[in-house]
Amino acid sequence: MSDELDRIRREMHAVLQQPGVRPDDSLQITRRTFIHRSLLFGAASVGQTFAWWPLLNTIDVAHAAEAPFKFAWISDTHLYEKSLNTRFVDKVVRAVQEVQAMDPPADFLIFGGDLAQLGKIEELELGVDLLKDLTIKKYYIPGEHDWYLDMGKKWGELFGQPNWTFDHKGVRFIGLDTVSRGPDYWTVKKMTPEERMGHMATLDGTVAGAWAGVGRDQLDWMQKILADWDKSKPIVIFSHNPLYEYYPPWNFWVRDWREVNEVLKPYTKVTNIHGHVHQVLYNEIGSMRSIGMLATSWPWPYAPEGVPKLTKPMIRADPGDHFDGVGWETVNVNAEDKVDVEYIMWGRKEVFVQSDPDSSLSQPEKLRPRMADNMWPY
Amino acid sequence: MTIRATFLGTLCRPSFVVAIAAVAIFVGPTSAHKAPHTPEQLKQYEDVLMEEVRKGDLLFHGDAATAKQMGVVLSTTGMACAMCHPMASDTHPQSYPKFQVETSKFATLRDMINWCIEKPNQGEKIEIDSEAMKALEAYIAWSNSGSVLVPGKH
Numbered sequence: 108m109s110d111e112l113d114r115i116r117r118e119m120h121a122v123l124q125q126p127g128v129r130p131d132d133s134l135q136i137t138r139r140t141f142i143h144r145s146l147l148f149g150a151a152s153v154g155q156t157f158a159w160w161p162l163l164n165t166i167d168v169a170h171a172a173e174a175p176f177k178f179a180w181i182s183d184t185h186l187y188e189k190s191l192n193t194r195f196v197d198k199v200v201r202a203v204q205e206v207q208a209m210d211p212p213a214d215f216l217i218f219g220g221d222l223a224q225l226g227k228i229e230e231l232e233l234g235v236d237l238l239k240d241l242t243i244k245k246y247y248i249p250g251e252h253d254w255y256l257d258m259g260k261k262w263g264e265l266f267g268q269p270n271w272t273f274d275h276k277g278v279r280f281i282g283l284d285t286v287s288r289g290p291d292y293w294t295v296k297k298m299t300p301e302e303r304m305g306h307m308a309t310l311d312g313t314v315a316g317a318w319a320g321v322g323r324d325q326l327d328w329m330q331k332i333l334a335d336w337d338k339s340k341p342i343v344i345f346s347h348n349p350l351y352e353y354y355p356p357w358n359f360w361v362r363d364w365r366e367v368n369e370v371l372k373p374y375t376k377v378t379n380i381h382g383h384v385h386q387v388l389y390n391e392i393g394s395m396r397s398i399g400m401l402a403t404s405w406p407w408p409y410a411p412e413g414v415p416k417l418t419k420p421m422i423r424a425d426p427g428d429h430f431d432g433v434g435w436e437t438v439n440v441n442a443e444d445k446v447d448v449e450y451i452m453w454g455r456k457e458v459f460v461q462s463d464p465d466s467s468l469s470q471p472e473k474l475r476p477r478m479a480d481n482m483w484p485y
Numbered sequence: 486m487t488i489r490a491t492f493l494g495t496l497c498r499p500s501f502v503v504a505i506a507a508v509a510i511f512v513g514p515t516s517a518h519k520a521p522h523t524p525e526q527l528k529q530y531e532d533v534l535m536e537e538v539r540k541g542d543l544l545f546h547g548d549a550a551t552a553k554q555m556g557v558v559l560s561t562t563g564m565a566c567a568m569c570h571p572m573a574s575d576t577h578p579q580s581y582p583k584f585q586v587e588t589s590k591f592a593t594l595r596d597m598i599n600w601c602i603e604k605p606n607q608g609e610k611i612e613i614d615s616e617a618m619k620a621l622e623a624y625i626a627w628s629n630s631g632s633v634l635v636p637g638k639h
Contacts (some may be wrong), residue, residue: 187563194562224563309546311571357571405568408575426569426605427587464639467575473631474572478535479542 182219182382183402219382220250220347289318354410406432541624573628
């Protein structure tokens with residue numbers, strides 16, 4: 108671990124993981140597994156393959172919802188133009204069909220960012236076209252791949268304001284933009300928009316730097332919209348990046364997590380649901396719990412360090428099956444005032460590792476940042 | 486005896502003699518290797534490695550110009566190696582050679598590189614001892630510097 112990372116990790120521990128500070132006592136995690144109704148889609152092949160047996164794992168979070176409801180999450184579709192890559196399209200189509208078929212239907216869909224791969228108009232419009240078959244209300248937050256070709260122009264035209272809030276059946280929902288406030292790495296180097304996007308679209312790139320952040324202005328906005336909210340009532344915050352520090356070299360964090368914690372500290376039932384990491388993640392930070400969601404496009408391996416201790420790792424995906432290690436989620440608020448986050452991972456009977464060989468973490472690795480993107484002609 | 490005869494026979498081939506002579510000219514006098522390494526020599530060795538690493542890094546991250554220059558098509562889907570393996574993570578070069586589940590064969594890292602090119606990336610596999618393969622191997626190994634060798638580990 109680098110000295111800097113070690114320092115940050117110690118600081119986060121000191122600030123957030125103080126003795127006795129945890130999410131509300133009633134928020135006990137239970138994980139249970141069962142076969143999902145989307146099994147019905149593959150009824151003909153159920154007997155032959157586990158591929159049609161999405162396994163759900165649930166995290167129960169007690170809160171005070173007024174009525175039971177459920178919503179769905181899809182993110183990180185990373186669409187290229189259809190002529191280049193049809194696999195990513197197929198997976199969005201499948202997720203959309205499955206969400207549309209939910210019974211009872213989801214109250215709304217959250218799209219958690221990275222609709223496009225290179226921020227192109229064609230890619231974003233393809234995403235809109237694929238998602239239009241979903242007739243429920245849709246809310247979008249941006250990912251960095253959507254943003255840095257035209258600095259959010261097309262995304263804004265399609266989806267409007269990148270941060271938003273609404274109340275639904277006793278829960279305050281907040282969508283954050285954690286991508287648009289990156290440092291300017293392009294002006295001095297006279298990059299074209301495509302070059303700027305290229306660096307941003309490379310997860311392990313070293314040029315775009317610590318781009319993930321909430322920003323003072325948005326923190327003030329969040330503080331304002333929470334001012335009238337009862338401290339013990341539930342809040343669900345959607346963000347592309349996790350609202351804590353997991354692995355900065357891949358922007359598996361927001362750089363201003365300290366300030367985020369300051370704003371959220373008074374509230375006892377905060378759940379953060381985020382994309383970007385393309386993997387199952389679970390963490391508790393102070394009084395907030397944080398849940399990482401699957402991509403539909405491809406799974407990222409866990410970072411070589413910093414995986415939260417509370418995370419039960421997902422299975423190592425089979426690279427030969429592009430439906431493996433990916434999927435979508437439902438979030439079910441039931442009659443007992445609980446929220447179940449359900450991972451619907453295609454191609455798997457078991458989402459979570461059962462033993463070491465099933466985990467990408469079973470092989471300790473030491474990794475270096477890449478070097479060529481900081482050299483001529485870059 | 487048979488072995489010796491074959492060896493002598495090989496030595497007598499004109500092409501082999503020329504090759505040996507060429508190596509001798511490039512390497513220098515026969516006693517050169519007995520001299521302590523100079524900082525300049527070590528720098529040269531390092532430069533050779535890092536140039537391979539640089540090329541491998543670019544190929545691994547889908548740099549179209551480098552791929553074209555080296556005459557390879559590593560992907561036709563827009564996917565690059567680094568999209569599933571940021572910082573060459575989860576490539577585990579330290580675990581090779583090993584039984585490779587994907588191919589049901591005992592495999593080297595180079596075999597697996599080619600499998601990834603052909604299957605997930607839907608590209609064209611490359612010659613096992615090609616410049617592009619060496620560069621990819623150099624980048625993957627360099628990225629994982631310090632990892633402990635555990636051949637065969639799944």
